[in-house]
Structure formats: C-alpha cells, structure tokens
Amino acid sequence: MAGRQEKDEKGVTAEKDEFSEWFTQIMLKADLADYTAVSGCIAFRPTSYAIWEKIRDEVDKRFKKEGIKNVYFPLFIPEKVLSKEAEHVEGFTPEVAWVTHAGESKLKERLAIRPTSETIMYDSFSKWIRSWRDLPMRLNQWNNVVRWEFKHPVPFLRTREFLWNEGHTVFASKEEAEAEMDFVIGTYDDVCRNFLALPSLIGRKSDKEKFAGAEYTVSMEFLMPHGKAIQGPDFHHDGQIFAKAYDITFLNEEGKKEYAYQNTFAITTRMLGVMFAIHSDKNGLVLPPRIAPTQAVIVPILFDDSRDEVLTLARDVEEKLSKFEVLLDLREEHKPGYKFNEWELKGVPLRIEVGPKDVERKEVVLVRRDTGKKEAVKVRSLAAKVERMLEEIQESLLEKAEKFLRAGVVEAKDLLSVEKVIRSKKIAFVPLCRGVECEDMLKYKSGGAKVLNIPFDGEKRAKGKTCVVCGKKADYLAYVGKSY
Amino acid sequence: MAGRQEKDEKGVTAEKDEFSEWFTQIMLKADLADYTAVSGCIAFRPTSYAIWEKIRDEVDKRFKKEGIKNVYFPLFIPEKVLSKEAEHVEGFTPEVAWVTHAGESKLKERLAIRPTSETIMYDSFSKWIRSWRDLPMRLNQWNNVVRWEFKHPVPFLRTREFLWNEGHTVFASKEEAEAEMDFVIGTYDDVCRNFLALPSLIGRKSDKEKFAGAEYTVSMEFLMPHGKAIQGPDFHHDGQIFAKAYDITFLNEEGKKEYAYQNTFAITTRMLGVMFAIHSDKNGLVLPPRIAPTQAVIVPILFDDSRDEVLTLARDVEEKLSKFEVLLDLREEHKPGYKFNEWELKGVPLRIEVGPKDVERKEVVLVRRDTGKKEAVKVRSLAAKVERMLEEIQESLLEKAEKFLRAGVVEAKDLLSVEKVIRSKKIAFVPLCRGVECEDMLKYKSGGAKVLNIPFDGEKRAKGKTCVVCGKKADYLAYVGKSY
Numbered sequence: 001m002a003g004r005q006e007k008d009e010k011g012v013t014a015e016k017d018e019f020s021e022w023f024t025q026i027m028l029k030a031d032l033a034d035y036t037a038v039s040g041c042i043a044f045r046p047t048s049y050a051i052w053e054k055i056r057d058e059v060d061k062r063f064k065k066e067g068i069k070n071v072y073f074p075l076f077i078p079e080k081v082l083s084k085e086a087e088h089v090e091g092f093t094p095e096v097a098w099v100t101h102a103g104e105s106k107l108k109e110r111l112a113i114r115p116t117s118e119t120i121m122y123d124s125f126s127k128w129i130r131s132w133r134d135l136p137m138r139l140n141q142w143n144n145v146v147r148w149e150f151k152h153p154v155p156f157l158r159t160r161e162f163l164w165n166e167g168h169t170v171f172a173s174k175e176e177a178e179a180e181m182d183f184v185i186g187t188y189d190d191v192c193r194n195f196l197a198l199p200s201l202i203g204r205k206s207d208k209e210k211f212a213g214a215e216y217t218v219s220m221e222f223l224m225p226h227g228k229a230i231q232g233p234d235f236h237h238d239g240q241i242f243a244k245a246y247d248i249t250f251l252n253e254e255g256k257k258e259y260a261y262q263n264t265f266a267i268t269t270r271m272l273g274v275m276f277a278i279h280s281d282k283n284g285l286v287l288p289p290r291i292a293p294t295q296a297v298i299v300p301i302l303f304d305d306s307r308d309e310v311l312t313l314a315r316d317v318e319e320k321l322s323k324f325e326v327l328l329d330l331r332e333e334h335k336p337g338y339k340f341n342e343w344e345l346k347g348v349p350l351r352i353e354v355g356p357k358d359v360e361r362k363e364v365v366l367v368r369r370d371t372g373k374k375e376a377v378k379v380r381s382l383a384a385k386v387e388r389m390l391e392e393i394q395e396s397l398l399e400k401a402e403k404f405l406r407a408g409v410v411e412a413k414d415l416l417s418v419e420k421v422i423r424s425k426k427i428a429f430v431p432l433c434r435g436v437e438c439e440d441m442l443k444y445k446s447g448g449a450k451v452l453n454i455p456f457d458g459e460k461r462a463k464g465k466t467c468v469v470c471g472k473k474a475d476y477l478a479y480v481g482k483s484y
Numbered sequence: 485m486a487g488r489q490e491k492d493e494k495g496v497t498a499e500k501d502e503f504s505e506w507f508t509q510i511m512l513k514a515d516l517a518d519y520t521a522v523s524g525c526i527a528f529r530p531t532s533y534a535i536w537e538k539i540r541d542e543v544d545k546r547f548k549k550e551g552i553k554n555v556y557f558p559l560f561i562p563e564k565v566l567s568k569e570a571e572h573v574e575g576f577t578p579e580v581a582w583v584t585h586a587g588e589s590k591l592k593e594r595l596a597i598r599p600t601s602e603t604i605m606y607d608s609f610s611k612w613i614r615s616w617r618d619l620p621m622r623l624n625q626w627n628n629v630v631r632w633e634f635k636h637p638v639p640f641l642r643t644r645e646f647l648w649n650e651g652h653t654v655f656a657s658k659e660e661a662e663a664e665m666d667f668v669i670g671t672y673d674d675v676c677r678n679f680l681a682l683p684s685l686i687g688r689k690s691d692k693e694k695f696a697g698a699e700y701t702v703s704m705e706f707l708m709p710h711g712k713a714i715q716g717p718d719f720h721h722d723g724q725i726f727a728k729a730y731d732i733t734f735l736n737e738e739g740k741k742e743y744a745y746q747n748t749f750a751i752t753t754r755m756l757g758v759m760f761a762i763h764s765d766k767n768g769l770v771l772p773p774r775i776a777p778t779q780a781v782i783v784p785i786l787f788d789d790s791r792d793e794v795l796t797l798a799r800d801v802e803e804k805l806s807k808f809e810v811l812l813d814l815r816e817e818h819k820p821g822y823k824f825n826e827w828e829l830k831g832v833p834l835r836i837e838v839g840p841k842d843v844e845r846k847e848v849v850l851v852r853r854d855t856g857k858k859e860a861v862k863v864r865s866l867a868a869k870v871e872r873m874l875e876e877i878q879e880s881l882l883e884k885a886e887k888f889l890r891a892g893v894v895e896a897k898d899l900l901s902v903e904k905v906i907r908s909k910k911i912a913f914v915p916l917c918r919g920v921e922c923e924d925m926l927k928y929k930s931g932g933a934k935v936l937n938i939p940f941d942g943e944k945r946a947k948g949k950t951c952v953v954c955g956k957k958a959d960y961l962a963y964v965g966k967s968y
Binding site for chain 2: 050093096097098120
C-alpha cells in the first residue's frame, strides 16, 4: 500500500518505551520543533508556538481578571544587581550566560542574560513602592529566559532558552501574600487539567529543594511516560528575603517603615513537552482538542467519476464546522492513506473522511485520533456530534492521564520498598522527617530519587508513621522520585 | 488651591518645544517607563505594555487571517551563522551584544544576541523548504532584539533592547513576494492610523538608506514635534540575496532547483514613543481612545452631606459604561483637583465628574482630555454620548496629526530652499537624481538631513524637474529631513 510505504519513511519508528528516541522523533517528524545552530536552543514551529499562545492567553486572561498587570523589564542584569541576594545568585550563577562585549567595545561590567528577573525588577520596585497605598502591586511578564544547563538538552523539556511568565507580586502583609497561592496554583492547575489534560501532584517543596531565595516553594509535578517526574508550574513565597536585599519598603498606615512581602510564580514552555510526552503514542502526536491548533481535518477521497460530488460534500462539511478549527486537505499530490498517516502523526484530534459512498448516504466517517475508533455520522447532525466527540476526547485524555498518574504513585514504608518503587519507574509516597541528612540518605539509597513535593495534607497523613530513613517520628508524607 | 499645589510637584514642568525634557518628564511622570540598572534599557510599566499588547494583538489578528504563522527562534546567533551575508553582517556588527561565557566556562564560539533574526531563521528555512509545495512559507515572531547603540538613548524611541514583530516570508517567485508589500504596509498603516491616530509618509528608501541585505526597503516615516523625522514600520524585499547566502532553494514544478524570494517586515515598540510624543501636550500624556488602556475615569466629588447620593450615581455611571474601559476613582486620600490633574497627566481620554448638583439634575460632566472641553450630559443618554465622544477624540487626534504632518512637509526646488526648510524643523520634498554623490552632497549642504523615502508616485511627479544638487534630470521626488 502506497500510504503504508510513505508512512515508513515519515512515521515514528520508535516505541513509546524507548522514550528518548520516540520523543525526539515526534518533536521532529510532527514539525513541533527543530534543532538550531545554537546548541540547546530550539526553533518553535507553528504548531507548538500556537499551543504556547493558547496557554499564555488562558493564563493571562485569568491573571488580568484578578488585577495582575503585565510589564516588561530588560533582558540584561548587571552583575552587581544580580549578586545582591546571596542564596539566589548562588542558585543561578553556574548557568548564567554573560555578555561581555558590545560591538568592538568591552563592557565595563558584565551583563547577565536574565535566568529569572527578581533582581532587575526589585531594583525598580524599591523605587516604585513608597506607601501602603501602592500595595498590593501585582505585576507579571511574559518573556524569554536563559539558563545555560550543561545536561543533555531535550526539546521543550530542557532547553537553554525558554519562554515563560514570571509573576512578581508585593504585599503589605505575609497573610495577604500567602493567600495569593490558591489563586495562582489554582489557575495553573485549571489550565493544565482542562486545556492540556494533565493532572499533577501539587505540594510544597522540601527546604532542600525549594527555589533559591524563597521561603518556600509550591510545585506541580508531572509523571512522564518513562517514570521520571518533571516539575511544572510553581509558586514561591519569598517572605521579606528579597525585600531586605533590595530595600523594598513602604510606610504603613501608621507612617512606619516596613519591609514588604513577595511572591513569584511561573509556567513555562516545558509544559508543551510534558503534554506531548504524556498523551502521544507510537503513531505520533496526540493533542487534547481544546489546545489543538487544528481540531479536525477533512480528507476527501477522490476518484475521477465522483470527484465533484465528494468535493462539494467536503466543502459543505467544512462550512458546517466553521465554529471549530478545521482544515480541509485538498492537496492533490498525496493519496488519502498518506494524509491519514500524516494527520495522525501530527496529532489532529479528529479525522473526517468523505468518500463517494458518503455522498449517497449523506454521511461522513469520523475517526478519533486517541482511540482510532471510527463512526459514520449523518451530515445533518455533524456539528453537534463533532462538538460532543471533541469533548469526549478531551475528557478521555485527562482520565487516561489521571489513571496513569494514580498507578504511578505507590506508598512505601521502608527504604527497601522506596528503592523497589523507584526501580519500577514510579513515584514513591514516603513518610519522612524534616532532617536534611535523611533526605540526602534517601537520595543515596534510592539511586538518585529526591523529594518532589509534600502534598498539603502530607503532615496530617503522617500521623503515627515513622521516617523511612531514621525511624523517628515522620513529619510528613512526601512524593519521592527521579526527576528530570 | 490644593490641587494646583500638588500638581506643581507631580506635573510636567517643561513645554512641548523643549522636546527632550518634556518627553522624558511625560515618560516618567505618567508612569509609562522607568530607567533601569542597565544603561539604555527601560522598564515598560503597565500602561505602556498594555498599549503594546493592543498593537501586537491588532497586527497579529490581521497577520493570522492572511495565513502568516507565528514561530519562535533562539535569542542567540553563533558568530559564524551571523556572518554569512556580508552586507547584512556589516550593517549590524557595530551594535551586536556578544555572549562569551556561560557559568564559569568560556564558549568555544561567541554568540550574538539577535539584532534581527534573518541569519538564524534562514539557516532553518534552508532545511525546511524542499519543493514549490512548501511555498509560500510565511512566518512571523514577536520577540525582543538588542542593538547596542552608542547614541543617547531615549525611552521607547531609542533603546538598546526593544520589542517587535519580525515577519519572514518565502515565495517561489519575485512577483508573489513583491505583491505581499501592499498587505503588510496596509496592515501597519491601518493600525497606525486607526488605533494610534498617526499618519505617515510612506515610500521606498533610497539605495543608500535601505536595510542591510535588502534589495529595497519600504518605510513609514513620522514627523516628531521637534521637527525630526523618525522611521516606523518597514518592509524589505530581499530578492534572492539571503536565499543565495543561506542556500534556500526549492524544486520547482518542473523539478528544477531554484533560489527562493524573501521579504521581512517589522513594527516595534518605538511606535509607543512616537505616539506619546505626537499627541501629548504641556499637561501630560494624550492617548487615542482606541488604544488607551483606560478610556474614561469617573471622579466623584464628595462632601459629607451628599456623599452617599454622589457615590450611588458614580457607581450607576460605572455600570452604564461597562462596555468601555472605565475606572471609578474612589481613593479617599486625594482631593478631586488632584485626581483631575493626575488623570490628565496620565492621558485618560475622558474624565467624568460626578458632583452633588449632578444628582438632582440627573446628569454628569464630561471633560475631553484632548481639548479640555466640558459638557453636561444627562445620565440616560450617557453611554451613547461617551461612545460618540470617544470616536470624536479618536478622529480629532488623527486630523490634528494629519494637519501637523501636512504643514511639516514643504516642497523645495533648490539647495538653498532645502536648507531653509530643514532649518525651520520641517521635511523638504525634493527633486533628486539617483546619484549617491548627490545624496551625500545634499546631506552635507543641508546640515545632516537625509532621504527619508520616496513616495510611490515620486518618480511620476518628478517629470520635468531637475535634481537640486547636480541640476540634471530628477529621477524622483523624495522626502528629506533630519532623522532620529
């Protein structure tokens, strides 16, 4: 079959459990990303960038409604400004890209390419904030950041430049600042679950794993097909740590000077990679309909003697589905079989086949990308059916991902079981004490797994349990896994 | 008067004809931008960034409808890749910021921060384009670029980092490529005229002034209040110049290899500065309603004995105007006079005053920011009136800007008149031949004015006229002025 032959050249040749090869093939063959002349930096091709725009717009809409305003700060951070908060700078300097020259001139001071913008923004915040009336000040920016990692780069999942939002908010009291967490993590979780169809493990990082410069970090952790966890969106409560380093003070209602309280939060283009990896299969990309730039593709099956009728029906179908993102594939140079494979590879959620027999029957054939299930549908009820089916695909992908995540988390009561769970490519749910030595030992004994986070009810659930390392009273139950 | 006193501290103290001081004061005092720790790079504060988002969204909508797709390419360009097209690299290297180190390591090859992305994108384009079926390929990105200018930086107008779109399109034939110009310049002109209320001089650059690497450049030139011209959006037709340097070829329908034809085009955050400068006045910022993040502000005038009724009316007004971007200023710490001055300074197009007498009369007072004209309006007809008045302000700002531009362009038939026009801070409309020597001489004799561009009918209109420099037959009429 011509279609099959063509597929063998173009299709994915690796199985999902050869994760790295499989993932790379999908990235390149589904035209999501390409390598560039800069090592570790990718080109986002139209499909992946359109998905990022949808994520950005959904998050942005919710932020704006809440009163968070967008700004834009410089790409560059002078070395002196970057270095003001000791823990923060220590966390980032090993990965900073430095500009040393402009044109023919050597700069007087090196400029860091922002790995994150706390330091350059807070320098301005200290000028902008004078009194309690200026607070809360809730700002955000959508931009590019650079972290020159020396680990093996993977498209979307680990790239030296990536895109993100960075929210930076300032409050007069710790209570107000901390109360923002529910909104922020709720927003990210809503967009991840209901658009990307991705559930996650939400909780607080251990002190050892929190963000450099934060008082504490709340993270969303996802389980990848090959059993590694990967960190997604996060929220950091910085307390007064940066306020003290960058002199962000305000006069309170009594006219007394106080340091402000701050949060930062982010969602990054890494989420594209997480979504591509979790939903896709051996035939290529699978995309949730609500995030897919093309939701349905119409492929007419043309023969000389019925060409006109089939084309008329195909155009009628396109017209009837105009409220969806629909593509009518009229290319003459490829056979239908080739097109089926191509759109499968590229993850279009629904295929609509229109052939000569359909003309008489006044129907078309719908094929779901996620299950491959075919169904003949009358043209007169098509729009309603497509709407329902797209919703079903969306829900079914989320359910499948939830099932995978649930099956991927296993309770472990002692070190031996932790090691076994980790070896079986799952996440262990483990009673631990707060001791950093125990966390270090756990990592050593489990072959490199770390505390991903501690669910909000992790302390309550630890009652009566003992730390898997030292055997003393456990402080919390924590998710433990190998992390990307 | 308390309001007046407060204004003297906060308001603009320079007149518009002290352009540099006046402009800087508006940028800072209207909270549009702030200087940062990085010389030549500004922070975009919420108002200016919200305006940029509107410009971006308007342009982006039109591009997408036309089939142009967004992508994202790396911030970095390896030195070798940047250097492939000789004229292009020569145009940019004096202003390139170079990354030489990452963390503690020296990089093997220096990386340029993109001053524009032709070179890194076309490296990929040459891989992506194989046959005529891949064409046209019309891509665009919204990003940040860096040009390390050594001239005095001015917020928005000349900054070392700025934001823009860069369109990069590839066609199989020169005709198709050139036909894109009307759409692109038409889009930019539409957004500039109908949203920013800014008319411009549109035409082709002279060969001397075209973009480094282009066959020709079409530009939009704006006249600033202090008589200098400034270049806005532009469109470059690159012919096969980059295609030959970066090997962008395709197999045509006959199976023969051909070089492709390319265009690039851009609109930048400089347009914010141009708009702020042209419309604003001695009282501060003036914004066209269609681009203003806040279109109207409601200021209640509160006295103890009528407080509740006035607040009820103010809230009713807010409710009635919910389809507009309206702000109800309920701050208790400032008097109405202070608020009037503040919103005037910040350029809100319409002020709505609600006082005790208005309650009985069932009316409010509307005050136009552009003219200061006051008008009492019945509450029952308020929404329709506000809609009409915002439209009137929008049109009136465009008309005023058109009048200013028309008055600022003066025909000049000889070198002496050119010099006189330039000295009077206007743009001269001048018959010229194509000779580069004549263009150089013109610049020298006029005290630094250059050819801005040549209107599309500039050749036709030169019939029977002679070059102001050499006295031979003129090839075209050109706009000549001092440029930012």
